[in-house]
Amino acid sequence: MTSAQETAVAGEKNAPNQSMPNADYTATAHKARVQDKVATGILAAIVGVIIVALVAIIVYILASGASKLVDVHFLTAKPEQFKAGGGIGPELFNSFYLLVLTLLISVPISLGAAIFLTQYAPQGRITNIAKTAIETLSSLPSIVVGLFGMLTFVLTLHWGFSILSGALALTMFNIPILVRVIQQALEAVPRDQRDAALALGLTRWEATMHVLVPAAMPAIVTGVVLSAGRVFGEAAALIYTAGQSAPVLSWSAPIWSLSNPLNVFRPAETLAVHIWKINSEGVVPDLSAVSAGTAAVLMVCILAFDIIARVAGRALERKLTAE
């Protein structure tokens, strides 16, 4: 926009100075300038519509759930089956617990895979096959991942509806995205960084771990936190893996008890699954308030992830480059 304006202004200033501007040339330049303005206008309008729509959705969700958002009872109490006044305490805990477990499993695996693909795998056949597989997996509908998880973890391995089954399904869902993000982050590090490390007699492993990964860290952190937002809001992959029930949690319960919050073999309904469940089969009288409140909580958490991703990425970048 500004550069277009500048060009236009510069063009107007220059025009009188030119002794005898060629008529054809002025006509073409004028046409190009009009074209530029029209295109800029159309693009700005499209972006405007999108932004308004998105902001409207966010504001609507937050406004509908605003009263619940600041209600400590709602945030900590257990859900009710039949009467009003239930909370989402266990769901909130489950969502974060599943997220942490998923990231603990998927980040190291994805980092390893991305490092192998960018630094070690011979470029060509293997990397192409891996790239295609990753693209395909990342566009797999999450309900398919969920059903695969049910067949494999819940039924075949007899883990039942459990946090572990859910975390592994989410890992499958998360890995392709993370591998791609980390791969791109590593590839964006200038080649001369690696050359410099190798020319100092460092091994490829040292060059990768001490030079490339730190240099790519801001982008990696941003990617991981953004993927965390996706994982946090995921429902379809969890309905048939982590299950749809939230046992009452008690920190004093022994680790093998289904009430122990950290027991990975207990079923665990998350916020997103809770929204889905109460809307499809809920009978509580305050159903729509609970649903709206849960959605608002979910939204605030994801917005927080987004902001953290930007801030952390930028802070790391600044620390590394001192700019």
Place this chain on the structure above:
Amino acid sequence: MTDTTKLTSSTVQNPVLHTHDVTVDYSGKRALNETSLSFESGTVTALIGPSGCGKSTFLRCINLMNREIPGCVVGGKIVYHDINVNTKGIDTLWLRKRVGMVFQQPNPFRKSIYENVAFALKSHGMTKKEELDERVEKSLRAAALWDEVKDKLRDSAYALSGGQQQRLCIARTLALQPDVVLMDEPCSALDPIATFAIEETISSIARNGICVVIVTHNMEQATRVSNKTAFFYLGHMVEFGDTAQIFGAPKDQRLNDYLNGRFG
């Protein structure tokens, strides 16, 4: 460390490094034809020639950096202290520690100034803090950078100017106490003042007995810093001799034309 000194002092007459019929192919395409050159400690050798003639290709043979390029095949012998290093079994880590390289674009690591110099030392096994501090200071002094950075060693290397960054890259190379330093157009991204500072550094490290091989497009620079000059043309090493002779009395017609600006 001790054997470096011994080797450099005992090889004043013998070249530290010589290449014998070195050839380079990139994916089957010849980029450098048989090149035989020898380099002595304490001297600066300039590699000149038009763009694309194979100067960088030749330079990257010496520390085996060409091995990092897929499809690149290096033939012939590269003899460093009587050891042919162009063999399968050679320890590239050892060689690259002894034969340092400075690149065309300043490429400090995204770390602090101190870490840029200390990092490779640590991974080569130097762990004592006092030893590291001492070596970092010595290297930064040798690269004529110490006075400018001594109060901000913990700042990011990217807070430095381009010329300072390049001297930091030289310091990081010198920290490993190499006896050969390869430089590929180290001043091409720098202004005349920064260039002058780097040239001073080159002369002083050569005075300390290091063998420097520098690629340059700047003829004045070659005459200012180098003792010997090799002229490359279209993948051939055409003429090699004392810098004064190469610029004052070139024997080959192509070199003569090149110096008179008739091509390239």
